[in-house]
Amino acid sequence: MANIFPRGSNILPIKIVVCALVLVNAVSMGMWYYFTPKYTRVGYQPAQPVPFPHDVHVGQLGMDCRYCHSFVEVAAHSNIPTTQVCMNCHSQVQRDNPKLAPIRDSWASGKPVEWVQIHKTSDFVYFNHSAHVNRGVSCVSCHGKVNEMPVVYHAKPHSMAWCLDCHRDPKSALRPLNQITNLNWEPKDEDVQKFVSTFGRPEGWEGKDITKSTDKLTQEDIGSVLLNKWHINPPDKNCAGCHR
Amino acid sequence: MKRIFEHPSTPLTGKKYWRSLGQLDDTPEFRGWLEREFPQGAAEIQGGDVTRRNFLKLMGASTALAGLGLSACRRPTMHLVPFTRGVEWSIPGKPLFFHHRPAHAPRLCSAGGDDARRTPHEDRRQPPARGEQGCDG
Numbered sequence: 001m002a003n004i005f006p007r008g009s010n011i012l013p014i015k016i017v018v019c020a021l022v023l024v025n026a027v028s029m030g031m032w033y034y035f036t037p038k039y040t041r042v043g044y045q046p047a048q049p050v051p052f053p054h055d056v057h058v059g060q061l062g063m064d065c066r067y068c069h070s071f072v073e074v075a076a077h078s079n080i081p082t083t084q085v086c087m088n089c090h091s092q093v094q095r096d097n098p099k100l101a102p103i104r105d106s107w108a109s110g111k112p113v114e115w116v117q118i119h120k121t122s123d124f125v126y127f128n129h130s131a132h133v134n135r136g137v138s139c140v141s142c143h144g145k146v147n148e149m150p151v152v153y154h155a156k157p158h159s160m161a162w163c164l165d166c167h168r169d170p171k172s173a174l175r176p177l178n179q180i181t182n183l184n185w186e187p188k189d190e191d192v193q194k195f196v197s198t199f200g201r202p203e204g205w206e207g208k209d210i211t212k213s214t215d216k217l218t219q220e221d222i223g224s225v226l227l228n229k230w231h232i233n234p235p236d237k238n239c240a241g242c243h244r
Numbered sequence: 245m246k247r248i249f250e251h252p253s254t255p256l257t258g259k260k261y262w263r264s265l266g267q268l269d270d271t272p273e274f275r276g277w278l279e280r281e282f283p284q285g286a287a288e289i290q291g292g293d294v295t296r297r298n299f300l301k302l303m304g305a306s307t308a309l310a311g312l313g314l315s316a317c318r319r320p321t322m323h324l325v326p327f328t329r330g331v332e333w334s335i336p337g338k339p340l341f342f343h344h345r346p347a348h349a350p351r352l353c354s355a356g357g358d359d360a361r362r363t364p365h366e367d368r369r370q371p372p373a374r375g376e377q378g379c380d381g
Binding site for chain 2: 111
């Protein structure tokens, strides 16, 4: 009787194993990248009922973030402004702009404007805006340069690994509280004398004559001083810190 | 690799086995039926333009196209709905305590606060708890 399986089938188990390994690797690598917020969230830019240009309001007019997001310093939730806040100015300015029709309708009818949510923290995560903003973490650290966005988009991944990057190294994000909503702030812009007189000297600056020195502060200098000054110790190993 | 499987050849001598009654009868109708690859009615849906082949073609194509691009695999659009007119003193997510005593209500305590404490959440005022004395001030 002839052989049922041809000679070539002797190598078949090895072929199957190799194929399976390649497949498993490809799937896990694919999921590693494509199933993470780095891919699924960054760049999310939905159309809003009113195309509110942050670059005009903040970048050109110089409005502070907290004029509209007024409770960011006192509440866990950073609020979206009410129609009333829009109408504070737009009852005077751009009164006939057709793009603002939803705002005027909302003001007339009392029906709120439904803005499309971009940044969404999962329900199993405790996140408090005020805790971050009052301890030297700027808006720009999590939301990107909103002051340059004509239409807001999701700029940072907001994944757990991304949170932990900062929670394990808070120095990289801390800045003086008066620069929290200044999204264009750079560590080198910081006035050295003012900083030192307010918060103390950074490590390595002990003997330096700051009145004559032209050295600039770095993020490392500023971050480490503020970290010690404010006793910043974010939860980085304790799961219950954020998953309460 | 495709293998052509051949049935064992029919033995010339000895018993011959038949595989169906049709083969046993060996009528011309049965031979004609055996020659056709697809018996009548099996291959095609009869009548009209909807043939079996066309049906499978269209359904296969539409299923494949429906899956293309994962059209149903979208994040649901969620909305943020702020107040139209701001509510005084209210901070989102924080209860606002205030003291309140209806005009007709009697004083509850002689000293300290004489009001019942109310805790509205997002301007939805809560009724006082049962038996609340409200003299915590």
